[in-house]
Amino acid sequence: MNEDKRLPEAELEIMLELWKHEGAQRTSDILAQLDNGWTLSTLKVLLGRLVEREYIECTRDGRLMSYRAKVSEESYRRRETNGLLSKYYKGSAKSLVAALAMDDGLTQKDLAEIANMLKAKEAK
Amino acid sequence: MNEDKRLPEAELEIMLELWKHEGAQRTSDILAQLDNGWTLSTLKVLLGRLVEREYIECTRDGRLMSYRAKVSEESYRRRETNGLLSKYYKGSAKSLVAALAMDDGLTQKDLAEIANMLKAKEAK
DNA sequence: TTTTTTAGTTGACAAATGTAAATGAAAATG
DNA sequence: CATTTTCATTTACATTTGTCAACTAAAAAA
Numbered sequence: 392m393n394e395d396k397r398l399p400e401a402e403l404e405i406m407l408e409l410w411k412h413e414g415a416q417r418t419s420d421i422l423a424q425l426d427n428g429w430t431l432s433t434l435k436v437l438l439g440r441l442v443e444r445e446y447i448e449c450t451r452d453g454r455l456m457s458y459r460a461k462v463s464e465e466s467y468r469r470r471e472t473n474g475l476l477s478k479y480y481k482g483s484a485k486s487l488v489a490a491l492a493m494d495d496g497l498t499q500k501d502l503a504e505i506a507n508m509l510k511a512k513e514a515k
Numbered sequence: 516m517n518e519d520k521r522l523p524e525a526e527l528e529i530m531l532e533l534w535k536h537e538g539a540q541r542t543s544d545i546l547a548q549l550d551n552g553w554t555l556s557t558l559k560v561l562l563g564r565l566v567e568r569e570y571i572e573c574t575r576d577g578r579l580m581s582y583r584a585k586v587s588e589e590s591y592r593r594r595e596t597n598g599l600l601s602k603y604y605k606g607s608a609k610s611l612v613a614a615l616a617m618d619d620g621l622t623q624k625d626l627a628e629i630a631n632m633l634k635a636k637e638a639k
Numbered sequence: 640t641t642t643t644t645t646a647g648t649t650g651a652c653a654a655a656t657g658t659a660a661a662t663g664a665a666a667a668t669g
Numbered sequence: 670c671a672t673t674t675t676c677a678t679t680t681a682c683a684t685t686t687g688t689c690a691a692c693t694a695a696a697a698a699a
């Protein structure tokens with residue numbers, strides 16, 4: 392499959408929108424949601440490319456098209472996260488978290504909560 | 516400046532290599548380090564583009580060129596990390612860390628160590 | 640059922656990216 | 670010094686990406 396290449400920026404924007412909703416979305420709704428200056432034309436072309444890459448699939452309801460994600464946000468996010476990790480943090484999640492902490496992105500409380508999550512998971 | 520656009524994959528590869536060393540590096544050394552199949556030609560073109568973007572600068576030592584990063588890894592990494600955060604984790608560092616924890620990327624010990632770092636920093 | 644709207648499909652094109660060969664100039668060799 | 674080897678700089682070209690406008694077909698309206 393093609394599912395191991397990163398998406399170009401514009402197509403990713405669309406995926407991010409599709410991932411927000413469970414079901415399929417109408418072309419025009421997607422356009423409205425995105426609310427970047429694209430024309431319908433532009434959106435359609437990008438959607439077409441995403442279909443080719445098999446990132447999404449479409450169903451036609453009469454004359455209207457609807458699209459929904461085939462590749463899950465979960466899996467794509469995981470790939471992107473791992474990519475960031477390996478490129479900039481020597482693959483160490485701990486380094487990344489440390490950096491976030493130093494950047495004021497994390498509080499003691501956050502850490503405590505996550506430690507609890509972890510404990511709960513281990514207990515399982 | 517141009518410093519707010521992401522680099523194309525190939526150029527990033529070069530930056531990652533340059534960031535590994537403090538000083539300037541010879542073209543041929545870079546090529547050797549990268550050790551992907553590029554020809555010298557290819558590398559040079561990419562280096563040229565990076566110079567244009569002002570991501571790196573070059574000095575010539577006789578007939579040889581050396582390059583070194585102008586944009587710091589630190590700053591680029593921060594940008595990329597924030598990008599990931601906002602795209603896939605609603606901007607919440609905590610969500611990202613939770614995801615890492617669930618993916619077995621983090622141990623209790625890691626968290627404890629980071630909590631200590633944070634404490635030390637706050638004490639300052 | 641003709642006309643007008645709409646939504647979808649194609650064809651186009653410029654800019655960016657990946658890759659490399661051709662060209663030029665300086666340095667090492669014979 | 671003439672020749673060969675090394676680098677670096679240019680030019681080239683196929684793909685990919687970003688953006689549309691033109692063209693089609695179907696539905697709604699007149």
